[in-house]
Amino acid sequence: MAHVLGQNQYGKAENRIVRVHREADRHHLKDLNVSVSLRGDFEDVHLTGSNANCLPTDSTKNTVYAFAKRHGIESAEGFAMLLARHFVENTERGVVHSARIRIEEYSWDRIAAASDRPGETADTGHSFVRNGQEVRTTEVEYDGGRFRVVSGLKDLVVMNTTDSEFWGYLKDPYTTLPEAYDRILATQVTARWAFGFAGRDAEDAAPDWNHSYREVRRHLLEAFAQTYSYSLQQTLHAMGTRVLDHRAEVDEVRLELPNKHHFLVDLEPFGLKNENEVYYAADRMYGLIEGTVHREGVTPVIPVS
Incomplete structure (x- = not known):
């Protein structure tokens, strides 16, 4: 009986990244957990051992960090869309047909301290405390023609x-x-x-x-x-x-x-x-x-x- 390779995908999961945007004496913080998953022409990787069409998962990890520097992170959704479009449209020979980016975002609040004025508080601009409330999530898929965006x-x-x-x-x-x-x-x-x-x-x-x-x-x-x-x-x-x-x-x-x-x-x-x-x-x-x-x-x- 013949066997058929079914649905498959690969990528680098849980890339932890903290991006600090330094604006004079006031800093802005994004703390993400980014997972990349690719689908495409990967049959030979499984069936023959040829890696000719395999973009290393280490490369997807490096892309996450490089894009954080090059483009910044305005929102989890926007960052995921940039990554997904890049992997589909810029991977050599067009072997990636669709990309899925999943992100968890962890919130930080500024630490307020007593100011020189009675009854008022201020913050240093660079001190934060991890927010103990919810984790923000997003999942973006891109197939070269359309995005599917699910936030949460x-x-x-x-x-x-x-x-x-x-x-x-x-x-x-x-x-x-x-x-x-x-x-x-x-x-x-x-x-x-x-x-x-x-x-x-x-x-x-x-x-x-x-x-x-x-x-x-x-x-x-x-x-x-x-x-x-x-x-x-x-x-x-x-x-x-x-x-x-x-x-x-x-x-x-x-x-x-x-x-x-x-x-x-x-x-x-x-x-x-x-x-x-x-x-x-x-x-x-x-x-x-x-x-x-x-x-x-x-x-x-x-x-x-």
């Missing part, structure tokens, strides 16, 4: 201490969960959103990636905070819908929401009444709620992770 975030932990219920659900012989009419709702948001932007021609203008990220994040948080929730599924839909209602550049939102359970502690053995005040925070096991909201007529492109 992960590890964004949020909580509502009320305005959440869960009752009226299916019950079978194994159901022991009591119905809840006032509960904590907490989750660790992983969100990804796809853009209508394809970059096919000069008129297809890219959005302001950094502004778009801030606004999508804001709408996700506002939807979580303002939705009176009867299930985490309902909250997921509200979050995705709000983004699509307010951000015309986004066509699809995919959310992964683990339910970070908080259980009331039984204080009766100590003669105390627990009036929704003291909880046990369980880190596992947990319910995992996933779903996609997209515009009518748009074919979803974000893969299920």
Whole structure:
């Protein structure tokens, strides 16, 4: 029976890069984890051992660092697009047919210190503290004709201490969960959103990636905070819908929401009444709620992770 080489790709994963833009006495910082993956005419590399069409993964790593110096890093999306276009359009003999760039971005805040003026703070311009909130993500694919851009975030932990219920659900012989009419709702948001932007021609203008990220994040948080929730599924839909209602550049939102359970502690053995005040925070096991909201007529492109 004959065997066929199927889908394959290669590249250099997790290139850690910190780029400092020095502007007089005020510095700007970008901290990225960049992964490069290439697809193309690589059959001989696998089947015969010939490396004639193989661009070393070390070369892709060097390109990441050289481009950071040459072009700077204004946004994760813009930097990923530069890299993807380069590998497809400038690799010798056109052996690379498509390139996928995945980036995680870690945020840093400026360190503020007391100033000479009472009640005011200032920063040195060059001192930072790692931001403990979410990680920004992006994935860009380019095939020589169009871009597919999926931005996102992960590890964004949020909580509502009320305005959440869960009752009226299916019950079978194994159901022991009591119905809840006032509960904590907490989750660790992983969100990804796809853009209508394809970059096919000069008129297809890219959005302001950094502004778009801030606004999508804001709408996700506002939807979580303002939705009176009867299930985490309902909250997921509200979050995705709000983004699509307010951000015309986004066509699809995919959310992964683990339910970070908080259980009331039984204080009766100590003669105390627990009036929704003291909880046990369980880190596992947990319910995992996933779903996609997209515009009518748009074919979803974000893969299920």
